[in-house]
Structures are given as C-alpha cells and as structure tokens.
Amino acid sequence: MADVTADVLAIIEKKLPEPRPLALTDRLDDLGLDSFSEIEIIFDLEEKFDIQIPYNSNDTRLEFETVGQIVDAIQRLVAGKPQ
Numbered sequence: 853m854a855d856v857t858a859d860v861l862a863i864i865e866k867k868l869p870e871p872r873p874l875a876l877t878d879r880l881d882d883l884g885l886d887s888f889s890e891i892e893i894i895f896d897l898e899e900k901f902d903i904q905i906p907y908n909s910n911d912t913r914l915e916f917e918t919v920g921q922i923v924d925a926i927q928r929l930v931a932g933k934p935q
Contacts, residue, residue: 856930868883877918878919880917903926
C-alpha cells in the first residue's frame with residue numbers, strides 16, 4: 853500500500869497553491885486548497901485508482917481532516933475493490 857500513499861500524496865501536491873512536501877499529519881484546512889481543487893483531487897483519485905469516492909457536492913465541509921485520513925480511505929476503497 854506504499855504505492856497508494858505515494859500516489860495520493862502526489863495527486864494532492866499537484867493541486868497545492870504553493871509546492872511543498874506533504875506529511876500524513878498535515879491538516880487539509882492548512883493546505884490552502886480551494887473547493888475547485890478539492891473536487892479535482894477527488895476526480896483524480898477516482899480515475900487513478902478506478903474507485904468511487906462518496907462525496908456530497910452540496911456540502912462544502914471536508915469529510916477528512918488530514919492527508920493521512922484521505923490515504924487511509926483510499927487504501928480501504930482500493931482493498932475492497934473487486935480484482
């Protein structure tokens with residue numbers, strides 16, 4: 853699952869307003885992402901891992917608080933995907 857972590861971090865890093873390395877403990881609120889970038893991240897993750905991420909586009913609050921929580925959720929979705 854290390855590849856999943858690296859891929860998730862790379863996708864999020866591409867959308868940051870200022871390039872910087874990410875840590876799993878980084879809070880999403882502190883990354884400076886706008887709502888459009890957040891939606892693009894969701895689409896990019898879905899495409900990369902061929903998964904569906906449950907997302908309510910009518911609710912602007914993030915479901916996850918940290919980068920690590922996103923990684924964990926993607927790992928669970930990938931592990932539960934039929935091969």
